Amino acid sequence: MTTMSAPTTPDVDPVVAQAQAYAEKLLMLSEASVDRHFDPFEDIDWDAPDFDPNCKPERWVLVTSADPIGRHPWYQALPLDRKIEIGKVRQANVAKVGLQFEAILIIGMMQHIFNLKNNDPEFRYCSHEMIEEHNHTLMFQEMVNRVADVPGMNPLVRQLRHLAAPAGALFPNFFFMAVLAGEEPIDHIQKDILRSGDDIHPIMRGVMAIHVAEEARHISFAHEFLKKNVPAQPTFNKAVLSIAMPIIMFVLGRAIATPPKSFFKQFDMPADVRKELFYGSKESKRTFADYYVDVRALAEEIGLMNPVARKVWQLLGIDGPSSRYRSEPKRSAKHAA
Numbered sequence: 001m002t003t004m005s006a007p008t009t010p011d012v013d014p015v016v017a018q019a020q021a022y023a024e025k026l027l028m029l030s031e032a033s034v035d036r037h038f039d040p041f042e043d044i045d046w047d048a049p050d051f052d053p054n055c056k057p058e059r060w061v062l063v064t065s066a067d068p069i070g071r072h073p074w075y076q077a078l079p080l081d082r083k084i085e086i087g088k089v090r091q092a093n094v095a096k097v098g099l100q101f102e103a104i105l106i107i108g109m110m111q112h113i114f115n116l117k118n119n120d121p122e123f124r125y126c127s128h129e130m131i132e133e134h135n136h137t138l139m140f141q142e143m144v145n146r147v148a149d150v151p152g153m154n155p156l157v158r159q160l161r162h163l164a165a166p167a168g169a170l171f172p173n174f175f176f177m178a179v180l181a182g183e184e185p186i187d188h189i190q191k192d193i194l195r196s197g198d199d200i201h202p203i204m205r206g207v208m209a210i211h212v213a214e215e216a217r218h219i220s221f222a223h224e225f226l227k228k229n230v231p232a233q234p235t236f237n238k239a240v241l242s243i244a245m246p247i248i249m250f251v252l253g254r255a256i257a258t259p260p261k262s263f264f265k266q267f268d269m270p271a272d273v274r275k276e277l278f279y280g281s282k283e284s285k286r287t288f289a290d291y292y293v294d295v296r297a298l299a300e301e302i303g304l305m306n307p308v309a310r311k312v313w314q315l316l317g318i319d320g321p322s323s324r325y326r327s328e329p330k331r332s333a334k335h336a337a
């Protein structure tokens with residue numbers, strides 16, 4: 001009797017196999033960009049009567065689901081018209097910060113792809129991403145123009161744009177960590193608001209729904225990029241990256257999530273309220289640390305959560321559990337019931 005031997009698989013160079021798997025993932029993301037993308041002027045009916053920022057303006061009142069200002073007793077005790085005024089400025093400013101961050105991302109990403117070799121799958125994917133980010137900047141600016149005249153980032157933080165080009169060209173692992181430092185908090189805040197079902201102004205809902213849908217791809221790519229490139233780094237580089245990762249998340253995350261000084265001044269927010277709202281209380285620290293639940297999981301996966309790095313995450317107050325899978329809804333009871 002003849003026995004059938006198991007088919008032998010030809011030896012595949014693991015480096016080649018990894019490159020192929022990476023190219024396939026990027027092709028999938030690129031095709032998803034072609035299949036599902038949005039246009040800020042075709043997909044948002046800016047002239048719809050319900051989109052008038054002054055139509056049912058109480059919908060600008062800050063929600064309790066995702067905005068620490070909205071949850072604070074100081075804000076909740078204000079008269080309705082003041083709450084609306086603050087709500088408009090706060091939400092327009094978040095959009096302005098978002099578009100400034102996206103502009104910085106485009107500057108660095110363009111540098112990153114400039115010297116890629118022909119047939120590198122990153123060229124196509126990154127180009128799709130930059131086109132989407134450009135559309136987001138158009139969409140956010142359109143919203144800001146209609147809602148409130150706001151500055152966005154603090155003047156000092158705005159200077160970060162000068163670092164984007166050298167980082168994108170010379171230090172892509174740092175650059176894509178910085179990308180995650182901005183994209184993760186914005187994505188978490190927007191998803192929390194959308195999942196909560198709170199009654200928000202349709203301009204905000206429309207803009208956020210489009211943004212969240214496209215941002216999932218961008219975050220996936222930054223994760224894939226770091227998964228491919230970081231483990232292959234020499235030990236010394238990995239040690240530096242492991243310590244840089246929480247620092248980048250902390251510095252950029254705070255820069256993006258904290259309103260500019262002019263905001264607090266404009267609304268006479270007492271200093272103690274301001275401090276408590278932004279990182280002074282246990283709850284606000286926890287909220288900030290929660291933004292990086294997926295980044296901590298990534299750090300574990302790519303070998304950047306060594307004992308020293310873990311200590312840095314802890315010292316910066318952004319340690320905590322890692323997600324079991326990306327975009328896992330929070331396991332706290334906060335949004336349950």
Ligand SMILES: [Fe+2]
Nearest residue numbers: 102133136215
């Ligand atoms: Fe975006």
Ligand SMILES: [Fe+2]
Nearest residue numbers: 133183215218
């Ligand atoms: Fe993005």
